[in-house]
Amino acid sequence: MTRRPRARLIYNPSAGKEALRNHLPDVLDLLELGGLEVSCAMTHGANDAIIAARQASIEHFDYVIAAGGDGTINEVVNGLSNLDYRPTLGILPAGTTNDLGRALGIPRDLKKACEIIVKRNAVPMDVGKIGEDGYFINIAGCGKLTELTYEVPSKLKTHLGQLAYYVKGMEKLPGLKTIHLEIDSPDFAYEGKAMLCLIANSNSVGGFEKLAPNAKLNDGLFDVILVKQVNLPELITLARLALKGEHANSDRVIYFQTETLTISSPELVELNLDGEFGGHLPQKFNCLKHHLKVLVADPADGGRLALP
Structure with missing residues (x-):
């Protein structure tokens, strides 16, 4: 049998x-x-x-x-x-x-x-592998906007669904600020202020299904999205463009692909892994194909x- x-x-x-x-x-x-x-x-x-x-x-x-x-x-x-x-x-x-x-x-x-x-x-x-023994399947990120995904209480998510994220997002908007990041990879390097950095394995992040428009889940590459310093009207415009997958053309956005990268900061910067708290910078990220x-x-x- x-x-x-x-x-x-x-x-x-x-x-x-x-x-x-x-x-x-x-x-x-x-x-x-x-x-x-x-x-x-x-x-x-x-x-x-x-x-x-x-x-x-x-x-x-x-x-x-x-x-x-x-x-x-x-x-x-x-x-x-x-x-x-x-x-x-x-x-x-x-x-x-x-x-x-x-x-x-x-x-x-x-x-x-x-x-x-x-x-x-x-x-x-x-x-995605982070450090020696951490893993993520969809997204790693840092910046104040990423923090709201693990700051939303589970009870609020149970009762309000995705609306809970928007409620928390409106609460955080007045306190948004940049962080100083140092990014090094074989394909791109950056040092400066940023609102947000995302290391994506897929094209869908936070309900935005075209946030990493070139991402593929089995190509052996991360899609890295860096949002430079923006004011609130610019941020709203970027969010609208992101819904259509057109934000990568903005001069406030850096978008590149790589197999590996290291991110550090002189500040205390929290990491978000697949929507959950994932420790702090500095960290090395590797894509395990x-x-x-x-x-x-x-x-x-x-x-x-x-x-x-």
């Missing part, structure tokens, strides 16, 4: 207005009917998903399914990425913004997302990540 592939579902019960908690029996039924042998691990606090993903790898599960928002996915990626055996990653977008799900074309509809998983179409995907396999829709069915 052929063994059914084993999958460990790691889920955040508070993600996305608790949508997953309310539909968990249906999700498990769909995955089981799709031919997977599924067991669950529920997260209760920080780093739970890291521990659960690492254990699933040690036990040689075939798949690890991250069900939650970008923070949950980030923890699962951190649990898998420093191990020799890495199960294939499945994603059930159940968070507030779901940047990685957007970039991969995985729908928020849990039934449709489960249909993608059970088809088991796996493709290689890049992973094709480091994880991820389950996505076939391009013929609307998938956005094809075989390289």
Whole structure:
């Protein structure tokens, strides 16, 4: 008798207005009917998903399914990425913004997302490495604007959804200021003031689906976006341009691609990794090409990540 592939579902019960908690029996039924042998691990606090993903790898599960928002996915990626055996990653977008799900074309509809998983179409995907043992899958950033994503309380996100980010953003606008950054890479160097620096692995950041218009999830390159000092009207204009993917043409924006870079600052600068607090500068960033396999829709069915 052929063994059914084993999958460990790691889920955040508070993600996305608790949508997953309310539909968990249906999700498990769909995955089981799709031919997977599924067991669950529920997260209760920080780093739970890291521990659960690492254990699933040690036990040689075939798949690890991250069900939650970008923070949950980030923890699962951190649990898998420093191990020799890495199960294939499945994603059930159940968070507030779901940047990685957007970039991969995985729908928020849990039934449709489960249909993608059970088809088991796996493709290689890049992973960002920071320092010696930190990882991110979608975005690393620094600057006051990036801080609002991890300053929004989880209860506020549960009740207001993406509106919570705009509420927090309006609160922070009067206090926006530049930071001094020193950026060094084989492809570009910069020293000076900046409002924001983003190191993107995908084109979708903070709900902006064209923020890194040239980014590809499996090209072995980061897309780096640097916003120089701007006033409030200029910032609003840039935000409008970003919705259309036209901000890279602005003289207030620097945009380049690279495999590796180092960022430092004489100031105390916090880092944001996939929407969560990620320590402080200085840090070195490396793009690990094709480091994880991820389950996505076939391009013929609307998938956005094809075989390289």
